[in-house]
Amino acid sequence: MDEVVVVRAGSGPEILLVHGGAGPRTTWGALSVLTDRWTLAYVHRRGYPPSPAPRARQDYEVDALDLAPLLVNRPHVVAHSYGVLGTLAAVATAPDSVRSLTLIEPPLAFLVPDDPDVARLEHLGDVVLTHGMDTDPAELREFLRLAGAPVDDGPLPPEMVAGVRRAHGARLTSRARPRLDLIRRARVPVLVASGDHAAAHERICDALAAALDGERAVHPGAGHFVAAAPGFADRLDTFCRTNEN
Incomplete structure:
Protein backbone atom coordinates (compact mmCIF):
# COMPACT_ATOMS: atom_id res chain seq x y z
CA MET A 1 0.00 0.00 0.00
CA ASP A 2 1.40 3.39 -1.02
CA GLU A 3 -1.53 5.55 0.03
CA VAL A 4 -1.50 7.70 3.14
CA VAL A 5 -3.70 6.52 6.00
CA VAL A 6 -6.69 8.49 7.25
CA VAL A 7 -8.18 7.52 10.62
CA ARG A 8 -11.75 8.68 11.18
CA ALA A 9 -13.64 9.24 14.43
CA GLY A 10 -17.08 10.64 15.18
CA SER A 11 -20.18 11.15 13.07
CA GLY A 12 -21.53 13.86 10.83
CA PRO A 13 -19.92 15.94 8.06
CA GLU A 14 -16.20 15.47 7.62
CA ILE A 15 -13.40 17.73 8.82
CA LEU A 16 -10.13 16.65 7.23
CA LEU A 17 -7.18 17.36 9.55
CA VAL A 18 -3.70 17.77 8.02
CA HIS A 19 -0.87 17.94 10.56
CA GLY A 20 2.56 19.49 10.11
CA GLY A 21 5.85 18.45 11.69
CA ALA A 22 4.20 16.98 14.79
CA GLY A 23 1.89 14.00 14.44
CA PRO A 24 -1.91 13.96 14.47
CA ARG A 25 -2.28 13.13 18.16
CA THR A 26 -0.11 16.03 19.31
CA THR A 27 -1.60 18.47 16.83
CA TRP A 28 -5.30 17.62 16.97
CA GLY A 29 -5.93 15.81 20.27
CA ALA A 30 -7.90 18.69 21.76
CA LEU A 31 -10.43 18.60 18.91
CA SER A 32 -11.85 15.22 19.96
CA VAL A 33 -14.66 17.16 21.68
CA LEU A 34 -16.10 17.79 18.19
CA THR A 35 -16.80 14.14 17.36
CA ASP A 36 -20.43 14.37 18.48
CA ARG A 37 -21.13 16.76 15.62
CA TRP A 38 -18.39 16.03 13.06
CA THR A 39 -16.40 13.18 11.58
CA LEU A 40 -12.77 14.02 12.26
CA ALA A 41 -10.56 12.56 9.53
CA TYR A 42 -6.97 12.47 10.78
CA VAL A 43 -4.54 12.40 7.86
CA HIS A 44 -1.19 10.75 8.65
CA ARG A 45 1.34 12.35 6.31
CA ARG A 46 4.09 10.16 4.85
CA GLY A 47 6.60 9.17 7.50
CA TYR A 48 3.99 9.19 10.27
CA PRO A 49 2.80 5.62 10.99
CA PRO A 50 0.66 3.91 9.93
CA SER A 51 1.25 5.77 6.63
CA PRO A 52 4.22 4.64 4.51
CA ALA A 53 7.60 6.32 4.64
CA PRO A 54 8.26 9.18 2.22
CA ARG A 55 9.44 8.15 -1.22
CA ALA A 56 12.50 10.35 -0.74
CA ARG A 57 11.89 13.12 1.82
CA GLN A 58 9.16 15.17 3.46
CA ASP A 59 7.71 17.13 0.57
CA TYR A 60 4.66 19.38 0.47
CA GLU A 61 4.29 18.77 -3.27
CA VAL A 62 3.90 15.05 -2.57
CA ASP A 63 1.49 15.92 0.24
CA ALA A 64 -0.64 17.78 -2.30
CA LEU A 65 -0.88 14.68 -4.48
CA ASP A 66 -1.78 12.58 -1.45
CA LEU A 67 -4.47 15.03 -0.34
CA ALA A 68 -6.19 15.55 -3.69
CA PRO A 69 -8.16 12.24 -3.62
CA LEU A 70 -9.29 12.99 -0.07
CA LEU A 71 -11.20 16.07 -1.21
CA VAL A 72 -13.72 14.28 -3.42
CA ASN A 73 -16.50 14.48 -0.80
CA ARG A 74 -16.01 18.23 -0.16
CA PRO A 75 -14.78 18.14 3.43
CA HIS A 76 -13.96 21.06 5.61
CA VAL A 77 -10.15 21.11 5.77
CA VAL A 78 -7.99 22.20 8.70
CA ALA A 79 -4.20 22.31 8.25
CA HIS A 80 -1.31 23.15 10.54
CA SER A 81 2.20 24.48 9.90
CA TYR A 82 4.07 22.50 7.18
CA GLY A 83 0.81 20.70 6.41
CA VAL A 84 -0.70 23.97 5.18
CA LEU A 85 1.67 24.01 2.19
CA GLY A 86 0.47 20.75 0.66
CA THR A 87 -3.11 21.63 1.56
CA LEU A 88 -2.99 24.94 -0.28
CA ALA A 89 -1.40 23.30 -3.32
CA ALA A 90 -4.11 20.62 -3.42
CA VAL A 91 -6.98 23.05 -2.91
CA ALA A 92 -5.66 25.49 -5.52
CA THR A 93 -6.03 22.79 -8.19
CA ALA A 94 -9.69 22.18 -7.24
CA PRO A 95 -10.94 24.96 -4.97
CA ASP A 96 -14.58 23.86 -5.28
CA SER A 97 -13.65 20.56 -3.62
CA VAL A 98 -13.68 21.98 -0.07
CA ARG A 99 -16.46 23.50 2.00
CA SER A 100 -14.07 25.61 4.04
CA LEU A 101 -10.38 25.98 4.80
CA THR A 102 -8.83 26.64 8.22
CA LEU A 103 -5.11 27.42 8.18
CA ILE A 104 -2.96 27.51 11.32
CA GLU A 105 0.45 29.25 11.47
CA PRO A 106 1.88 28.25 8.08
CA PRO A 107 5.52 28.93 7.07
CA LEU A 108 4.75 31.41 4.29
CA ALA A 109 7.33 34.14 4.87
CA PHE A 110 7.12 35.45 1.30
CA LEU A 111 3.82 37.09 2.24
CA VAL A 112 5.66 39.50 4.56
CA PRO A 113 8.79 40.72 2.75
CA ASP A 114 11.42 42.85 4.50
CA ASP A 115 10.24 41.96 8.00
CA HIS A 168 15.89 16.72 7.70
CA GLY A 169 16.12 17.15 3.94
CA ALA A 170 12.49 18.18 3.47
CA ARG A 171 11.51 20.49 0.64
CA LEU A 172 12.24 23.98 1.95
CA THR A 173 9.25 26.03 2.97
CA SER A 174 10.91 29.17 1.57
CA ARG A 175 10.31 27.80 -1.93
CA ALA A 176 6.55 27.45 -1.52
CA ARG A 177 4.45 29.79 -3.63
CA PRO A 178 0.87 28.47 -3.42
CA ARG A 179 -1.69 29.90 -5.84
CA LEU A 180 -3.62 31.89 -3.31
CA ASP A 181 -5.27 33.86 -6.08
CA LEU A 182 -7.09 30.76 -7.32
CA ILE A 183 -8.47 30.02 -3.85
CA ARG A 184 -9.57 33.61 -3.31
CA ARG A 185 -11.16 33.80 -6.76
CA ALA A 186 -13.24 30.71 -5.93
CA ARG A 187 -14.45 32.41 -2.73
CA VAL A 188 -13.49 29.51 -0.51
CA PRO A 189 -14.44 30.37 3.09
CA VAL A 190 -11.15 30.73 4.97
CA LEU A 191 -10.22 31.04 8.63
CA VAL A 192 -6.59 31.82 9.52
CA ALA A 193 -5.62 31.12 13.13
CA SER A 194 -2.57 31.83 15.27
CA GLY A 195 -1.49 31.51 18.89
CA ASP A 196 -0.11 34.96 19.74
CA HIS A 197 3.25 33.52 20.82
CA ALA A 198 5.58 34.89 18.11
CA ALA A 199 5.42 38.12 16.12
CA ALA A 200 6.48 36.41 12.89
CA HIS A 201 3.58 33.95 12.97
CA GLU A 202 1.11 36.74 13.68
CA ARG A 203 2.28 38.84 10.75
CA ILE A 204 2.26 35.90 8.34
CA CYS A 205 -1.26 34.96 9.42
CA ASP A 206 -2.45 38.55 9.05
CA ALA A 207 -1.06 38.67 5.51
CA LEU A 208 -2.50 35.25 4.60
CA ALA A 209 -5.98 36.20 5.80
CA ALA A 210 -5.78 39.38 3.73
CA ALA A 211 -4.58 37.52 0.64
CA LEU A 212 -7.45 35.01 0.88
CA ASP A 213 -10.09 37.49 2.07
CA GLY A 214 -10.48 35.24 5.08
CA GLU A 215 -11.49 35.53 8.71
CA ARG A 216 -8.77 35.94 11.33
CA ALA A 217 -8.63 34.30 14.78
CA VAL A 218 -6.05 34.52 17.56
CA HIS A 219 -6.14 31.88 20.32
CA PRO A 220 -3.30 32.17 22.84
CA GLY A 221 -2.45 29.56 25.42
CA ALA A 222 -0.95 26.65 23.47
CA GLY A 223 1.87 28.26 21.49
CA HIS A 224 2.23 26.92 17.95
CA PHE A 225 -0.30 24.15 18.65
CA VAL A 226 -3.24 26.51 18.32
CA ALA A 227 -5.82 23.71 18.03
CA ALA A 228 -5.23 22.99 21.72
CA ALA A 229 -5.76 26.61 22.80
CA PRO A 230 -8.83 27.67 24.80
CA GLY A 231 -11.72 28.56 22.55
CA PHE A 232 -10.30 27.21 19.31
CA ALA A 233 -12.50 24.10 19.08
CA ASP A 234 -15.61 26.23 19.57
CA ARG A 235 -14.45 28.73 16.95
CA LEU A 236 -13.76 25.95 14.46
CA ASP A 237 -17.16 24.37 15.15
CA THR A 238 -18.92 27.70 14.54
CA PHE A 239 -16.92 28.41 11.39
CA CYS A 240 -17.65 24.99 9.90
CA ARG A 241 -21.34 25.14 10.82
CA THR A 242 -21.62 28.54 9.14
CA ASN A 243 -20.13 27.12 5.95
CA GLU A 244 -21.89 23.76 5.92
CA ASN A 245 -23.43 23.94 2.47
Whole structure:
Protein backbone atom coordinates (compact mmCIF):
# COMPACT_ATOMS: atom_id res chain seq x y z
CA MET A 1 0.00 0.00 0.00
CA ASP A 2 1.40 3.39 -1.02
CA GLU A 3 -1.53 5.55 0.03
CA VAL A 4 -1.50 7.70 3.14
CA VAL A 5 -3.70 6.52 6.00
CA VAL A 6 -6.69 8.49 7.25
CA VAL A 7 -8.18 7.52 10.62
CA ARG A 8 -11.75 8.68 11.18
CA ALA A 9 -13.64 9.24 14.43
CA GLY A 10 -17.08 10.64 15.18
CA SER A 11 -20.18 11.15 13.07
CA GLY A 12 -21.53 13.86 10.83
CA PRO A 13 -19.92 15.94 8.06
CA GLU A 14 -16.20 15.47 7.62
CA ILE A 15 -13.40 17.73 8.82
CA LEU A 16 -10.13 16.65 7.23
CA LEU A 17 -7.18 17.36 9.55
CA VAL A 18 -3.70 17.77 8.02
CA HIS A 19 -0.87 17.94 10.56
CA GLY A 20 2.56 19.49 10.11
CA GLY A 21 5.85 18.45 11.69
CA ALA A 22 4.20 16.98 14.79
CA GLY A 23 1.89 14.00 14.44
CA PRO A 24 -1.91 13.96 14.47
CA ARG A 25 -2.28 13.13 18.16
CA THR A 26 -0.11 16.03 19.31
CA THR A 27 -1.60 18.47 16.83
CA TRP A 28 -5.30 17.62 16.97
CA GLY A 29 -5.93 15.81 20.27
CA ALA A 30 -7.90 18.69 21.76
CA LEU A 31 -10.43 18.60 18.91
CA SER A 32 -11.85 15.22 19.96
CA VAL A 33 -14.66 17.16 21.68
CA LEU A 34 -16.10 17.79 18.19
CA THR A 35 -16.80 14.14 17.36
CA ASP A 36 -20.43 14.37 18.48
CA ARG A 37 -21.13 16.76 15.62
CA TRP A 38 -18.39 16.03 13.06
CA THR A 39 -16.40 13.18 11.58
CA LEU A 40 -12.77 14.02 12.26
CA ALA A 41 -10.56 12.56 9.53
CA TYR A 42 -6.97 12.47 10.78
CA VAL A 43 -4.54 12.40 7.86
CA HIS A 44 -1.19 10.75 8.65
CA ARG A 45 1.34 12.35 6.31
CA ARG A 46 4.09 10.16 4.85
CA GLY A 47 6.60 9.17 7.50
CA TYR A 48 3.99 9.19 10.27
CA PRO A 49 2.80 5.62 10.99
CA PRO A 50 0.66 3.91 9.93
CA SER A 51 1.25 5.77 6.63
CA PRO A 52 4.22 4.64 4.51
CA ALA A 53 7.60 6.32 4.64
CA PRO A 54 8.26 9.18 2.22
CA ARG A 55 9.44 8.15 -1.22
CA ALA A 56 12.50 10.35 -0.74
CA ARG A 57 11.89 13.12 1.82
CA GLN A 58 9.16 15.17 3.46
CA ASP A 59 7.71 17.13 0.57
CA TYR A 60 4.66 19.38 0.47
CA GLU A 61 4.29 18.77 -3.27
CA VAL A 62 3.90 15.05 -2.57
CA ASP A 63 1.49 15.92 0.24
CA ALA A 64 -0.64 17.78 -2.30
CA LEU A 65 -0.88 14.68 -4.48
CA ASP A 66 -1.78 12.58 -1.45
CA LEU A 67 -4.47 15.03 -0.34
CA ALA A 68 -6.19 15.55 -3.69
CA PRO A 69 -8.16 12.24 -3.62
CA LEU A 70 -9.29 12.99 -0.07
CA LEU A 71 -11.20 16.07 -1.21
CA VAL A 72 -13.72 14.28 -3.42
CA ASN A 73 -16.50 14.48 -0.80
CA ARG A 74 -16.01 18.23 -0.16
CA PRO A 75 -14.78 18.14 3.43
CA HIS A 76 -13.96 21.06 5.61
CA VAL A 77 -10.15 21.11 5.77
CA VAL A 78 -7.99 22.20 8.70
CA ALA A 79 -4.20 22.31 8.25
CA HIS A 80 -1.31 23.15 10.54
CA SER A 81 2.20 24.48 9.90
CA TYR A 82 4.07 22.50 7.18
CA GLY A 83 0.81 20.70 6.41
CA VAL A 84 -0.70 23.97 5.18
CA LEU A 85 1.67 24.01 2.19
CA GLY A 86 0.47 20.75 0.66
CA THR A 87 -3.11 21.63 1.56
CA LEU A 88 -2.99 24.94 -0.28
CA ALA A 89 -1.40 23.30 -3.32
CA ALA A 90 -4.11 20.62 -3.42
CA VAL A 91 -6.98 23.05 -2.91
CA ALA A 92 -5.66 25.49 -5.52
CA THR A 93 -6.03 22.79 -8.19
CA ALA A 94 -9.69 22.18 -7.24
CA PRO A 95 -10.94 24.96 -4.97
CA ASP A 96 -14.58 23.86 -5.28
CA SER A 97 -13.65 20.56 -3.62
CA VAL A 98 -13.68 21.98 -0.07
CA ARG A 99 -16.46 23.50 2.00
CA SER A 100 -14.07 25.61 4.04
CA LEU A 101 -10.38 25.98 4.80
CA THR A 102 -8.83 26.64 8.22
CA LEU A 103 -5.11 27.42 8.18
CA ILE A 104 -2.96 27.51 11.32
CA GLU A 105 0.45 29.25 11.47
CA PRO A 106 1.88 28.25 8.08
CA PRO A 107 5.52 28.93 7.07
CA LEU A 108 4.75 31.41 4.29
CA ALA A 109 7.33 34.14 4.87
CA PHE A 110 7.12 35.45 1.30
CA LEU A 111 3.82 37.09 2.24
CA VAL A 112 5.66 39.50 4.56
CA PRO A 113 8.79 40.72 2.75
CA ASP A 114 11.42 42.85 4.50
CA ASP A 115 10.24 41.96 8.00
CA PRO A 116 13.18 40.95 10.22
CA ASP A 117 11.18 38.67 12.51
CA VAL A 118 9.63 36.83 9.58
CA ALA A 119 12.99 36.60 7.80
CA ARG A 120 14.52 35.10 10.95
CA LEU A 121 11.79 32.47 11.17
CA GLU A 122 12.28 31.55 7.52
CA HIS A 123 16.07 31.35 7.96
CA LEU A 124 15.76 29.05 10.97
CA GLY A 125 13.32 26.78 9.16
CA ASP A 126 15.55 26.45 6.13
CA VAL A 127 18.64 25.78 8.25
CA VAL A 128 16.97 23.05 10.30
CA LEU A 129 15.44 21.36 7.26
CA THR A 130 18.82 21.48 5.51
CA HIS A 131 21.12 20.42 8.36
CA GLY A 132 18.91 18.55 10.81
CA MET A 133 20.69 17.68 14.03
CA ASP A 134 23.89 19.27 12.68
CA THR A 135 22.24 22.70 12.97
CA ASP A 136 23.96 25.11 15.35
CA PRO A 137 22.53 24.09 18.76
CA ALA A 138 21.38 27.62 19.64
CA GLU A 139 19.57 28.04 16.32
CA LEU A 140 18.06 24.56 16.57
CA ARG A 141 16.61 25.33 20.01
CA GLU A 142 15.36 28.72 18.84
CA PHE A 143 13.55 27.08 15.95
CA LEU A 144 12.11 24.29 18.09
CA ARG A 145 10.70 26.84 20.53
CA LEU A 146 9.05 28.74 17.68
CA ALA A 147 7.69 25.41 16.43
CA GLY A 148 6.02 24.76 19.76
CA ALA A 149 8.45 22.25 21.25
CA PRO A 150 8.95 22.38 25.06
CA VAL A 151 12.71 22.93 24.93
CA ASP A 152 14.86 23.59 28.01
CA ASP A 153 18.63 23.72 28.47
CA GLY A 154 19.04 19.96 28.85
CA PRO A 155 19.48 17.29 26.19
CA LEU A 156 16.70 17.13 23.60
CA PRO A 157 14.22 14.32 24.28
CA PRO A 158 14.48 11.30 21.94
CA GLU A 159 11.10 12.02 20.32
CA MET A 160 12.21 15.57 19.53
CA VAL A 161 15.45 14.33 17.98
CA ALA A 162 13.42 11.85 15.92
CA GLY A 163 11.21 14.69 14.68
CA VAL A 164 14.21 16.77 13.60
CA ARG A 165 15.69 13.79 11.78
CA ARG A 166 12.38 13.08 10.06
CA ALA A 167 12.24 16.68 8.80
CA HIS A 168 15.89 16.72 7.70
CA GLY A 169 16.12 17.15 3.94
CA ALA A 170 12.49 18.18 3.47
CA ARG A 171 11.51 20.49 0.64
CA LEU A 172 12.24 23.98 1.95
CA THR A 173 9.25 26.03 2.97
CA SER A 174 10.91 29.17 1.57
CA ARG A 175 10.31 27.80 -1.93
CA ALA A 176 6.55 27.45 -1.52
CA ARG A 177 4.45 29.79 -3.63
CA PRO A 178 0.87 28.47 -3.42
CA ARG A 179 -1.69 29.90 -5.84
CA LEU A 180 -3.62 31.89 -3.31
CA ASP A 181 -5.27 33.86 -6.08
CA LEU A 182 -7.09 30.76 -7.32
CA ILE A 183 -8.47 30.02 -3.85
CA ARG A 184 -9.57 33.61 -3.31
CA ARG A 185 -11.16 33.80 -6.76
CA ALA A 186 -13.24 30.71 -5.93
CA ARG A 187 -14.45 32.41 -2.73
CA VAL A 188 -13.49 29.51 -0.51
CA PRO A 189 -14.44 30.37 3.09
CA VAL A 190 -11.15 30.73 4.97
CA LEU A 191 -10.22 31.04 8.63
CA VAL A 192 -6.59 31.82 9.52
CA ALA A 193 -5.62 31.12 13.13
CA SER A 194 -2.57 31.83 15.27
CA GLY A 195 -1.49 31.51 18.89
CA ASP A 196 -0.11 34.96 19.74
CA HIS A 197 3.25 33.52 20.82
CA ALA A 198 5.58 34.89 18.11
CA ALA A 199 5.42 38.12 16.12
CA ALA A 200 6.48 36.41 12.89
CA HIS A 201 3.58 33.95 12.97
CA GLU A 202 1.11 36.74 13.68
CA ARG A 203 2.28 38.84 10.75
CA ILE A 204 2.26 35.90 8.34
CA CYS A 205 -1.26 34.96 9.42
CA ASP A 206 -2.45 38.55 9.05
CA ALA A 207 -1.06 38.67 5.51
CA LEU A 208 -2.50 35.25 4.60
CA ALA A 209 -5.98 36.20 5.80
CA ALA A 210 -5.78 39.38 3.73
CA ALA A 211 -4.58 37.52 0.64
CA LEU A 212 -7.45 35.01 0.88
CA ASP A 213 -10.09 37.49 2.07
CA GLY A 214 -10.48 35.24 5.08
CA GLU A 215 -11.49 35.53 8.71
CA ARG A 216 -8.77 35.94 11.33
CA ALA A 217 -8.63 34.30 14.78
CA VAL A 218 -6.05 34.52 17.56
CA HIS A 219 -6.14 31.88 20.32
CA PRO A 220 -3.30 32.17 22.84
CA GLY A 221 -2.45 29.56 25.42
CA ALA A 222 -0.95 26.65 23.47
CA GLY A 223 1.87 28.26 21.49
CA HIS A 224 2.23 26.92 17.95
CA PHE A 225 -0.30 24.15 18.65
CA VAL A 226 -3.24 26.51 18.32
CA ALA A 227 -5.82 23.71 18.03
CA ALA A 228 -5.23 22.99 21.72
CA ALA A 229 -5.76 26.61 22.80
CA PRO A 230 -8.83 27.67 24.80
CA GLY A 231 -11.72 28.56 22.55
CA PHE A 232 -10.30 27.21 19.31
CA ALA A 233 -12.50 24.10 19.08
CA ASP A 234 -15.61 26.23 19.57
CA ARG A 235 -14.45 28.73 16.95
CA LEU A 236 -13.76 25.95 14.46
CA ASP A 237 -17.16 24.37 15.15
CA THR A 238 -18.92 27.70 14.54
CA PHE A 239 -16.92 28.41 11.39
CA CYS A 240 -17.65 24.99 9.90
CA ARG A 241 -21.34 25.14 10.82
CA THR A 242 -21.62 28.54 9.14
CA ASN A 243 -20.13 27.12 5.95
CA GLU A 244 -21.89 23.76 5.92
CA ASN A 245 -23.43 23.94 2.47
